[in-house]
Amino acid sequence: MASDTSNAHPAPSRWLAYCFLGLSMALVGSYVALSKPLVAALSVFLLAWLRFGIGGLAMAHWLKRAPHEAPMNGATKRLLFLESFFGNFLFSIAMLFGVSMTTAVSAGVIMSTIPAVVALMSWAFLKERIGLRVWLAIGCGVMGIAVLALSKKELPTQVSRGLEADLADNKVLWGNILVFVAVLCEAAYAVIGKKLTGTVSPKRIAAIINLWGFVLVTPMGLYAALRFDFATVSGSSWMLLVFYAMAASVWTVWLWMTGLKSVPAASAGVFTVMLPISAALVGVFVLGETLTGIQLLAFSIALLGVLLATLPSGRTVTPAP
Secondary structure: OHHHHHHHOOOOOHHHHHHHHHHHHHHHHHHHHHOHHHHHHOOHHHHHHHHHHHHHHHOHHHOOOOOOOOOOOHHHHHHHHHHHHHHHHHHHHHHHHHHHHOOHHHHHHHHOOHHHHHHHHHHHHOOEEOOHHHHHHHHHHHHHHHHHHHOOOOOOOOOOOHHHHHHHHHHHHHHHHHHHHHHHHHHHHHHHHHHHOOOOOHHHHHHHHHHHHHHHHHHHHHHHHHOOOHHHOOHHHHHHHHHHHHHHHHHHHHHHHHHHOOOOHHHHHHHHHHHHHHHHHHHHHOOOOOOOHHHHHHHHHHHHHHHHHHOOOOOOOEEOO
16 A cells, blocks of 8 residues: 555655755745734734635645555544644644743744654654664754744743742743643654555645645634624735645645655654744844854754754665565
8 A cells, every 4th residue: 555655656856855845944934923913913812724725725625535545544544643643733833822921032942852852753653763873963063953942032030939830940940841842743743654655645744744734723723713803904914824724724734744764763853853943043134134154153053953863875764574
């Protein structure tokens, strides 16, 4: 069954797969940075609902099984649901609420563990053997993102005492926990995606998990839509929404799943460093933010990890037989 699908949808070359993975994460970083006006104009659940709805309209023709593609069994259907539940639904909720309860620096440092968590999950669930060089690449990615997060300045907060301080500490703690839950969800997305690419085409994966995302968020999205005045949304915001929906639901998912066909999940996880780098560059060149020397150092360390993960070698990460 899997062989028919792989023959009909040949895996890209290793270097083309690297380009797809890097471009996917760079797109995620760009739309995250550019979505700030959307978050201000629309509620979180309404934004998510519209994103999945627009993406679903664009990918409706991808839902149909191609003649050469084998029917999905129950296990594959469950994996597709879990891919959407962890990667779309739970990740968004945990990240949005977690970031609102903790500091940007703390959230950034915690998110820097994504490459390492992806590698550990791929070792545990996919039985991938991870070589020293890939571990070094993962370490560079973690260090680079952490340095980038620590380079950001936090707004000063008023010092609290007594019960108020305890409540504030508890809120930050829960926020950090939620951000780490988001990290686990992102890692699960990468590992489950690797499993799915052996039996389902990247286009169909993107369409099905987007449909599940739409179903899961519809109750909250519909409730928000009934209470929202759409006349307040500007034309530029609608155009940005269409870009956001296409990038988040269509382009990034297809690129990531296509790249995963040729690259082990642990190595693919290194490319998540492109997300904060892309977001920072959009902030500099589009939103007028400044770029510091310590941020350039962080970029260099993170990109060194990508270089280590992509240079050809006789002992790269390979899935266990």
